[in-house]
Amino acid sequence: MIDQIKKFSTFSILLFLMFGCSITDYDYDFPTIEESSIESISEEGVVLSAKISKNKSAYEITEYGFIWWQNSVRKVTKTFEEPLEADEFSFTISSGLAANESYFYTPYIKFGNIKAEGEITEFISKGSQAVVFDDFYPKVISWTDTLYIEGKNFSFHPYDLNVYVDQRLIQIVEVTDTKIKAFLPLNLTKRINNVSIRATGIEVKSDDQLTLLMPEIIDFTPKRAKEGDKIQITVKNLLPLPYTFNKFYWGDQEFFVHEERGNLITVEMLSGSNVTGSKKIRAEIANTEFFAESDEDLIFVDN
Known part of the structure; x- marks a missing residue:
């Protein structure tokens, strides 16, 4: 001693x-x-x-x-x-x-x-008790939800306690000895993700996986549009970031996003000789596997 x-x-x-x-x-x-x-x-x-x-x-x-x-x-x-x-x-x-x-x-x-x-x-030191990762919730989560992790031996790791989702570091906002409160990183690319904790050089993984909700197109209006018309699309579960990350398409042709206000997106109807017929609206998060399609087609009408 x-x-x-x-x-x-x-x-x-x-x-x-x-x-x-x-x-x-x-x-x-x-x-x-x-x-x-x-x-x-x-x-x-x-x-x-x-x-x-x-x-x-x-x-x-x-x-x-x-x-x-x-x-x-x-x-x-x-x-x-x-x-x-x-x-x-x-x-x-x-x-x-x-x-x-x-x-x-x-x-x-x-x-x-x-x-x-x-x-x-x-x-x-001869060492100490490792962190214990008991559970996390919710198991199914959207980008703006808060992630809670339960376990023990969290509170004395203020500088080397890290939480990862799909090996991406997430932001810890509050820690007690038995609970961690954190926000998701916005650079996740997969729907199903592993969750892990690292402290004093040791990594502990959860038995369960975290599932991110896929985007949804709730509705759009009008259902028929001509060149230059503004179309309002109601969505959910897209990234809470500017539309440079959230993309919108009519078939395989990308819309110009005129305005984005929360879950209400305004796009401008396309123009050109190949703009014809009716197609579904598609929303996606760029460079990820997250996307959604409308139930109905948007119909292009000629002047």
């Missing part, structure tokens, strides 16, 4: 000069972190503990916890705000630690506008 733990003599009391307060406003007999220690290091994680000294009872400790990091720019904080009943507190880092990697930690307390930190201690 001694080889795996190294303490540094750095001790700091950080004064937050809030509400116009200064250091001269305070009695210097502050509570401090008297001792910090690592109770155990195992493949299940690390147990940290700290002891408070000096006149604790004279001050209300409003917050306490631990800060740990590999890179000082990327620190992780576990905060407790419930009343501190004793002079000691502890916490187990059960996930987010890679085996045989060096980490640093320090305990801290807050009272009033003052934050007191303990010694900085270095330790060598």
Whole structure:
């Protein structure tokens, strides 16, 4: 254990000069972190503990916890705000630690506008519990829906926790220890996709696959059009992006998109010697397998 733990003599009391307060406003007999220690290091994680000294009872400790990091720019904080009943507190880092990697930690307390930190201690991790991927929902989803992932050991991976759909990184917007909230990437090209999580170099895949809804053409009007007429097409499940990504065709001839307002698309009827007869309207997302066709034909009428 001694080889795996190294303490540094750095001790700091950080004064937050809030509400116009200064250091001269305070009695210097502050509570401090008297001792910090690592109770155990195992493949299940690390147990940290700290002891408070000096006149604790004279001050209300409003917050306490631990800060740990590999890179000082990327620190992780576990905060407790419930009343501190004793002079000691502890916490187990059960996930987010890679085996045989060096980490640093320090305990801290807050009272009033003052934050007191303990010694900085270095330790060598033996690893920790991997993330567990239990489920995700909805299983069938549109581009604008929110994806939820359930499991555990998510919350201590703020910098190396990534979620992928079809190996494409997706945007995580909220994380707790048991749930991830995320938005789909807009560069998916397939309808059926695998979902996976990567953390501390380990990838975990879901047993189920995610299905993206195909586009639909709900209706269009008018049903008969001449050259230059504006045709309004009501669609759903297309990309929430400009029409450079969403394409519209009359048969195999591409429409000029005049306007796009949400699910209401306005196109202009084609012109030329080969514009004749009646054909279905087709909508597709460029360079993907997503497309839809109208139930009815659009009929071209000559002037």
